[in-house]
Amino acid sequence: MKQRIITAIVAGAIFLPIAIYGGLPFVILVYLMATVGLFEAFRMKKIGLTSVPGIISLLLLWFLLIPSSFQLHEYIKLSKLELVLIAVLLFLTYTVITKNKFSFDDVGFSLLSIIYVGLGFYYLIETRELGIIYLIFALFVIWTTDSGAYFIGRSIGKNKLWPEISPNKTIEGSLGGIFCAVIVATGFYFLVNFDEPLVVIIILAILLSIFGQIGDLVESGLKRHYDVKDSGSLLPGHGGILDRFDSLLFILPILHFLHRFLA
Amino acid sequence: MKQRIITAIVAGAIFLPIAIYGGLPFVILVYLMATVGLFEAFRMKKIGLTSVPGIISLLLLWFLLIPSSFQLHEYIKLSKLELVLIAVLLFLTYTVITKNKFSFDDVGFSLLSIIYVGLGFYYLIETRELGIIYLIFALFVIWTTDSGAYFIGRSIGKNKLWPEISPNKTIEGSLGGIFCAVIVATGFYFLVNFDEPLVVIIILAILLSIFGQIGDLVESGLKRHYDVKDSGSLLPGHGGILDRFDSLLFILPILHFLHRFLA
Structure with missing residues (x-):
């Protein structure tokens, strides 16, 4: 319990001031937390973040996290949903290349984790921008x-x-x-x-x-x-x-x- | 081989005229094909389309298939990606309710199938609209x-x-x-x-x-x-x-x- 309280104070002392300050520092903090979150999810299924599907996943995660205030469509002609689809096609191609060693269940799990973690933390940024x-x-x-x-x-x-x-x-x-x-x-x-x-x-x-x-x-x-x-x-x-x-x-x-x- | 050719002629005789005609009849045909496609995918994993996750999946599939010419955002204030996230949250809630009998792997598989089938057939409609x-x-x-x-x-x-x-x-x-x-x-x-x-x-x-x-x-x-x-x-x-x-x-x-x- 003592350790739990100390951690809460230390983590709160980092998280809250940055959250109150907002702007780019908060976006960077959320990117870091979401990356750790995806790493934690993937570790449960024993998928490494430095593997090919791990890198595809990280890239998609970072795209999904882009705040709405940053006009993504002015830079690339693809929506976030289209980026999800491209990642799916790459994942599926990878299942063929690895002869199903990276299986469909692995693709499904990766996709689920990226969307859950990516969009969950995306709304953390958006909620902060709301006020x-x-x-x-x-x-x-x-x-x-x-x-x-x-x-x-x-x-x-x-x-x-x-x-x-x-x-x-x-x-x-x-x-x-x-x-x-x-x-x-x-x-x-x-x-x-x-x-x-x-x-x-x-x-x-x-x-x-x-x-x-x-x-x-x-x-x-x-x-x-x-x-x-x-x-x-x-x-x-x-x-x-x-x-x-x-x-x-x-x-x-x-x-x-x-x-x-x-x- | 003979059966294969007869099927190809019959299916082509249905598909091609409707594809050439385009418009709403083609959209309806694609909706039917995508629904059968999702049913085929789900049958492999033994998920029924009339189960709770099956109904969530069908609804999301039909939303993803909506052509870009139909201005979805004028009717509901949610993007297709946001509808994907809502389906994910409903799926995850369902895993809790069923005490993991509907597991995370099932959610991942469902999500992967819906996005692959839904967006694949969506682009069939969009390609037709392109010409x-x-x-x-x-x-x-x-x-x-x-x-x-x-x-x-x-x-x-x-x-x-x-x-x-x-x-x-x-x-x-x-x-x-x-x-x-x-x-x-x-x-x-x-x-x-x-x-x-x-x-x-x-x-x-x-x-x-x-x-x-x-x-x-x-x-x-x-x-x-x-x-x-x-x-x-x-x-x-x-x-x-x-x-x-x-x-x-x-x-x-x-x-x-x-x-x-x-x-």
Whole structure:
């Protein structure tokens, strides 16, 4: 627990000032984190980042991460989806060259990892560009969900939530996490001038808290499926980048789409 | 062989008039073919199209197929890449709900199949919208490559091309296929008013012939990997839609990107 807190303070002391500063330094930080995240995912499936498919994957990841403020189409005549397709054609060609040693399942796994990690972290950049307040809101919802679920689950948790994937989580903890997220989001509403009315903020907090918990279960399921304990060891006491950002990767795209429909 | 020729005539008698007519009937035909193609791919991995991930997949496939002439963004505020991400998040949520019975490998395979089939057939529609002549050119290059490779391979073929994936193909046949494609493309050039000079058409024919053969090997590798003989039985003597369109799915995006860079 002590190690966990120290890591949180050190990582927060690096991440938060850069996130608040924004701009290019934050974009570079996100590129680094996403690259480590892809490395962690690929290691589970034993695909090296310096192999041919690893290099194709890295290039596609870096393309997907390009912020919308950088007008990609002015430089290359291809959309991001077209770049995905080109990567798929290269991957498939590589399965032929290696005589299926790099198999279709490997291509599918690579593609899934790149899109999940690449677009998840892309929306981290986009959320920051929308305004630091949206990012802080998302982080607060996740942190209060996590902490609320942990403490309420420990004190009154009786019924297991999803023991096959994450043995310690309880239904009481999960509901407690949502409850705490709503409380904190409401406090947030009165501190900050949001354009949206309170009821929207509360619904948003409930949705983000639920999807944040799903993102957490997805990552647990991934590790269970590939039989690893932590996605990485970059953050002592927290595991890897994917462990720490699992909820965020899941909710930032959802936050973004909801914001667009409300706008 | 007789059955094969009859099927080719019947299928051609349906496909070609609708392709020449173009417009909505052709779009509907492509939607049907792509749906059968996805069904064939999913059957290899034993994923049903009426299961929850099957329905998510079908919806994403149909979105990816929407022609560029139909202004999707006027109706929904999401790009095709964002729809891919939403499908990924739904797939991942489904892995949690089913406790990894629908596994990450299944998600990866589904995603790969949807993008390969969906965007491959999307470019079939787009190529038709570019002008029927481009589609006929691509079909002629593929047919002459296939026939040229078959007959030249049978008569002078000695050195196996890639026996682990496709045991009957020879290097002589492959080169013969490229040679025949160049001859026919050159004849085409003098019959049709292309904007591009002859040297571009010849280079195009060589590239499309090579990539068409790679597409063919990819499909063979896929069937070998999942241990099936034909992708389907829709076309007696030819196998399924994926067997028949393997080369086309591979070269139409490439033709499209090359066309854009040359334009």
